Amino acid sequence: MSAIKSFFGNQILVSAIIAWFLAQVLKIFTNNFKRREFSFSLFVASGGMPSSHSSSVCAMTTSTAIVCGLDSHEFAITFILSLIVMYDAAGVRRAAGEQAKALNKLIQHLLKGETEIANKDLKELIGHTPVEVFAGALLGILVALVVSLFFK
Numbered sequence: 001m002s003a004i005k006s007f008f009g010n011q012i013l014v015s016a017i018i019a020w021f022l023a024q025v026l027k028i029f030t031n032n033f034k035r036r037e038f039s040f041s042l043f044v045a046s047g048g049m050p051s052s053h054s055s056s057v058c059a060m061t062t063s064t065a066i067v068c069g070l071d072s073h074e075f076a077i078t079f080i081l082s083l084i085v086m087y088d089a090a091g092v093r094r095a096a097g098e099q100a101k102a103l104n105k106l107i108q109h110l111l112k113g114e115t116e117i118a119n120k121d122l123k124e125l126i127g128h129t130p131v132e133v134f135a136g137a138l139l140g141i142l143v144a145l146v147v148s149l150f151f152k
Helices: 002-008 011-035 040-044 052-068 073-090 092-110 130-150
Strands: none
Touching: 011 052, 011 130, 052 073, 052 130, 073 130
16 A cells, blocks of 8 residues: 555656646647547547646656755756657657658558558657647646646
């Protein structure tokens, strides 16, 4: 029982998990608003608004700053990790999603019927726009600040 208490007593971990969860839930609603379609499967999907990757790492970094201080080694590590994750979300993963979208259009254009090659579209929603990354980062920071109020 003390392991569970220790797990949920870790402010940094709790902040990151809550931020991820809220971002995933918000994706369902932002998609519903934008596309007028409800898809619960977005709860476990990558990509979309806001970025759960950015949200969770920014919550982790903000909580680390609160718990350990801005001059700590732990904060330095989480800060650099957050920058790498957000850059990857908006850069590399977004580019991969754009390539998937282009390949899906090419396959649909070249092949008129079902074939082994074109029986399943590539996943296009794997990266984030800079706005999605920023929204996720802001959500993560806000969650960490709210969670810190409960750990005082």
